[in-house]
Amino acid sequence: MEILFLLLAAAALYAAFGSGRLPRPFRSLGRRRPYSGPKRSSPTPLNAYPRVVPKSTPVLDSSDQLRVVMGAAFEKTRLMSRPEYDVFRVVETHLRRCGPGYRLMAQTSMGEFIRSADPSAHSSINSKRVDMLIIDTFGFAVVAIEHQGSGHYQNDAAARDAVKREALRRAGIEYLEIFQHHQPEEICALVSGAIERSKPPAAAPIPFPQTGRT
Incomplete structure (x- = not known):
């Protein structure tokens, strides 16, 4: 019985090797795959991760403010542009x-010369x-002057000017716009007119009663 089993096994091996084909489990051992280099993972696109922008935290304590200021550099800058200064x-x-x-004052905050009892309006x-x-x-305050230069009307500048104009009107302050094409003599005339309009109307003289002699 054992001899018969060995003969059958030998016949099977001869059939496999004699035909030039290896059994399926051994085929992958004799086959070489072309070398394609080390495996690389596909690069992650830069926009796959959200950009983290550090936000500065407002410093409210005076001692902390002093510490931050002492560790920073400062430089002076123009209060007004050259056309505004002219x-x-x-x-x-x-x-x-x-x-x-x-x-005449320059770059004055509106909260310093007008106010409103409405917190939202102020x-x-x-x-x-x-x-x-x-x-x-x-x-x-008598007259507020806005210099409308070449780069003035940017973003929401027109809307911001409308807010300022209405608040000044309600406070009884003249709003005067100076444009680039205005010459010095024209600017002087505009300022004089705004000052005159800001003055309260003169009170009419009170007539004295006339008593006739009898």
Whole structure:
């Protein structure tokens, strides 16, 4: 029986090797695959990960503010652009001829010279600024001047100007726009007209009763 089993096994091996074919389990051992180099994972696109932008946390404590300021560098910059400063000089010189007490301020925050009992309304104008502000001898705002340069109307500048214009109108302050094409004599005339419009109307003289003699 064992001899018969060995003969059958030998016949099977002869049939496999004699035909030049290997049994299926041994075929992969004798076959070489072409070398394609080390396997590389596909690169991850840069936009697959969200960009993390560090946000600065507002420093509220005075001691922390001092520490942050002492560790930072500062440099001075222009308060006004060159065209704005040219207009400022013209207006400042002209105010000497408009009457005593008029003064000119630059880049003034609106929350410093007008206010509203409505918190939402006040916060809407508190951080907005006017390019120039004329004040009278008592320190009250008289005329707010906006210089409309070449790069003024950008983004929502028109909407911001509308907010400022309406708030100033409600506060009784003249709003004056100076454009690039205005010459110095035209600027002086516009300023004089705005100051005159800001003055309260003169009270009519009170007539004295006339008593006739009898």
